[in-house]
Amino acid sequence: MPQEMSTRKAYGRALVELGEKNPDIVVLDADLSMSTMTHMFAQRFPHRFFDCGIAEQNMIGIAAGLAASGKIPFASTFAVFVPGRCFDQLRLSVAQSQLNVKIVATHGGITSGEDGFSHHAIEDLALICALPGFYVLVPTDAIETTQMVRTAAVTPAPFYIRLSRPSTPVIFDENYHFVLGKAVTLRQGNDAAIIAIGIMVSRALEAAKHLAQEGIECRVVSMPTIKPLDEEAILQSAKETGAIVTAEEHLKHGGLGSRVAQVVAQHYAIPMDFVAIEDTYARSGKAEELLQRYGLTAPAIEQAVKSAISRKQVHHS
Amino acid sequence: MPQEMSTRKAYGRALVELGEKNPDIVVLDADLSMSTMTHMFAQRFPHRFFDCGIAEQNMIGIAAGLAASGKIPFASTFAVFVPGRCFDQLRLSVAQSQLNVKIVATHGGITSGEDGFSHHAIEDLALICALPGFYVLVPTDAIETTQMVRTAAVTPAPFYIRLSRPSTPVIFDENYHFVLGKAVTLRQGNDAAIIAIGIMVSRALEAAKHLAQEGIECRVVSMPTIKPLDEEAILQSAKETGAIVTAEEHLKHGGLGSRVAQVVAQHYAIPMDFVAIEDTYARSGKAEELLQRYGLTAPAIEQAVKSAISRKQVHHS
Amino acid sequence: MTEMPLHEGGLAIGCRGQASVDSEAGEVFPNADCKSSCSLEEIARTLRRHIVTMIAAAGSGHPGGSLSAVEIVTVLFFRLMRHRSYDPNWKQRDHFILSKGHAAPLLYAALAESGYFPTKELITLRKIDSRLQGHTDRAMVPGVESTAGSLGQGLSFAIGVALACKLDSLDSRIYTLLGDGECDEGQIWEAAMAAPHYHLDNLTAIVDRNNQQIDGWTRDVMNTEPLGEKWHSFGWHVIEVDGHDIGQLLSAFEEAKQIKDKSSVIIAHTIKGKGVSFMENNLKFHGTAPTQEQLEIALRELA
Amino acid sequence: MTEMPLHEGGLAIGCRGQASVDSEAGEVFPNADCKSSCSLEEIARTLRRHIVTMIAAAGSGHPGGSLSAVEIVTVLFFRLMRHRSYDPNWKQRDHFILSKGHAAPLLYAALAESGYFPTKELITLRKIDSRLQGHTDRAMVPGVESTAGSLGQGLSFAIGVALACKLDSLDSRIYTLLGDGECDEGQIWEAAMAAPHYHLDNLTAIVDRNNQQIDGWTRDVMNTEPLGEKWHSFGWHVIEVDGHDIGQLLSAFEEAKQIKDKSSVIIAHTIKGKGVSFMENNLKFHGTAPTQEQLEIALRELA
């Protein structure tokens, strides 16, 4: 495994691997197969690949019909178009129909960069988590992506897996084992916990390293399954550290932070802070420039950790 | 004003009133004008009413174009179809376009009843709050609805107003004055605060009355503006009561509760509980039966209040 | 729950769950007995009685668009489609996908009369613990292939099923019933473009052309004419019939079967509320239940 | 920011912001000077140079679909449309709504050459503090009427603008440019059904029929043929032209103007990447920027 690889590339490869093993795997795309990497599957298994053209709603309906007939459809496009362009189809034809459809959306977040806000998926998690029955996953790296795709293929339920465009650091080694619904503690620490997803995990680790130099020991938890949440891991972090910061490439509303906040508030109220995109759209720019501009950085996490720690029990004295 | 009236009926009347005063008001519907009550406007101002047929996406785009040309479009259908059937259109053509479009969606929640889950809007707030720039409102009664519609008409920004199907108690009198972005304290109390929206406000008042009989004094706050939230009112409740329960006819994910939890966690962490629909779809049934079945009742609120109170500071001892 | 007369015609009872082999075609028609034991017209009348009765019992529902499509569904379930009420997921079956989900009462009536569940269950429609949801839920009721209620989604779903049948080399036929108002939805045209592109000659769509939607006549609300030309220009073989004429429907479906390499659509000209005088072409009965008094008149007319 | 040669033709400079009255038509053509001072062909070439130059400077973007529609946009901005660069929101203006938002570089070039902003700003395309977003943002750039980037939305928006013009008794014309792949989107057909229903004869859609989308030729990815018949069956007046032939475009737009009571669509047959040999019909250049070396070749070809 190279040091860096995009999660979508790992997805393309995993699909081919699955396709070899299981003839029921079928793949759909909406005229973006070169970018979502489903073209790898299309080339190898042309008869099990369906390009739906630029018609995301129809793609989801077709996937549902295929699933109802025993196929295991993987449907891909950019995260900004699914769920956004076909939410009602995901709702009725997949979630309410309880069908075994796998949505793998690439170009999540703002790191799709220069295309601008029409192409920045900053609200997909808010939407997809509003669909009862869906598993919602965000991998940390290419290795985890592969395992998630395999897991989705053998778990009969609707899945949403959110990938990103750029190459990102490979964090796990080949021995890593993804477990559906389980958080992964990447660093120990009891002063605060940083719970992160996707590209923010490596930034969380970086922040923790810096904070350790200042004597603040942070636990770093990656939460690859956004739904259902690993409530146990969250509550353990809450109890053992007393302060939680979440970090995600998503709006503050409706994503990881909002989901963790509800668990915490309902079971073990402690101060939190949220590293996420405030209520605004981003502009065109290079991925790294945008992450800086919209506060998705290690320093932003460090600041949030300090803020949460400063609020520990103050008002309970 | 009668004792009971549906908020959608108040909407239909308010539209006609606005239409008389302002020739720029135009109204759109998607083949549900009899149910959304826009037919009242259609009858009075046929040339300013556009039925788009069963094409919600097109309706939003047309509304955006009208707004770009200086009109003030009100677009209506069921809350399950807008935002769900046209999220990407609301995103690009309205929110990202910063256009003055008013969405008034009726049949919010599960009280649309017997039609079943395809017609139950339990996720619309999660979606619409994920659109930067939108004001999101849920009126408590018919009186407040009228004022909200008037406010939306004179405030140049995208609005989403969520109404319900059944007749509901009229709570406010004619002297009531809706203020955009402000919470309304309907009952004082310092043991816990119940923050509620829509049909759950009257249930919250009922719960507070019962709890008072047991010596628990609850503040009842209605939060007609879900976005932007009245953070001040929330934090005041948090500080003065130390326990907050939210109540809404919506999924627990992404609605009022999730938004309040983030404010609380970030500024003044206290125990909370959530009266909302758990992660599931509801079935066909009478409105009242469904509210019972899915836990949207005064007793459920009472229990949640007790739970939140029981967690006050326990783990901080 | 009120006890209501269900007016079981008993006509189709003889057919329930008994597969028989049509030796000519070499195909299995579970309901082949119907062909001899009872006329399709009689079955249609029975379904209509079920529809008005169950909607009256529910106190809400959609009689108009259920009644307009009765002959279409009758011909499919009681003559043409291979299906087994005792084995709803039979791999070789033909598929019926109801896209206009508010016509659920019609589908429930046809399924009950085909033996998928007791006809006396029909009366539970829309009640809190019933399987018979206001709009169809595929997870709840045997024989219901798709979850519906949000319009415009059935044709896409049907394409998925048709593609799967092709992949599995099954010669099943896939039928989907659309409303004419439903054809306003863009998703219908996305799907309409895709089906012939994928050469799905195992797929037949039927448009219940009753010329009404909720807000009025389709030509006033959103004109879909020339509807046949639209489908034709999207690559479909188009057949127009009187949707209440069983003979025309039978030959239209037969014609559709013969067409290779593309999909067929049957535009079935119908009357909304057909069979009940005061419901016919009456917008009000798109989504209003008959009163007890109206029910009695309706049942008399359908006797 | 790299300094890049912008190859300002200067052709259109004489036209910028100077309204002149075409006495024959009695209409205000701010860019009427172009008719005499410079040929539309020359302007088209200038726009092409801007497009490849700014996309090369950005390092990303969509040359193919920008180049294919150059003549369409040239004819509209520099001959037919009433608009004022010094008064972008002029109430009486004609409207251009770019639906296929990835052709933003083309629109930016036309706006700059019309005097809405300096041509030297073009080079800031897609850079972090530029107004020139990767896909158009109506709130940022004067002259940009719609926010785009998610395909399928422009025609609906154009209908809204056209309805507003009718309500306000303005005789403005509304133009919207669609991709042919974009016609896969259901929303296009929802809108296509609605425009003639509302009798919007002030609306003209242009489909850039370059026969390609991202995954390949449209006939392979999702066949839209017969495209003209589809629009015809949706109630439109259909005109087919060579989209690189300025004469044919001019008379098509003139014809559209004469059609009453319904909307017109011009199916402009084009070549994706037109004007740059190695980009023509080359799928790769749908969404890839030319290298510096490729840019130089392109500019030589467009000299």
Ligand SMILES: Cc1ncc(C[n+]2csc(CCOP(=O)(O)OP(=O)(O)O)c2C)c(N)n1
């Ligand atoms: C996406 C969507 N929008 C709106 C509705 C509300 N609705 C239910 S039935 C109906 C009219 C349907 O008309 P048509 O398709 O002609 O059905 P029929 O006349 O056969 O009853 C509408 C608008 C819906 N169910 N789904």
Ligand SMILES: Cc1ncc(C[n+]2csc(CCOP(=O)(O)OP(=O)(O)O)c2C)c(N)n1
């Ligand atoms: C709703 C939506 N789906 C997918 C895309 C990604 N996308 C951008 S351009 C494009 C192909 C467009 O093809 P066409 O409309 O023919 O444009 P042209 O050939 O003129 O470039 C696609 C699929 C998008 N922008 N919007």
Ligand SMILES: [Mg+2]
């Ligand atoms: Mg109809």
Ligand SMILES: [Mg+2]
């Ligand atoms: Mg093209």
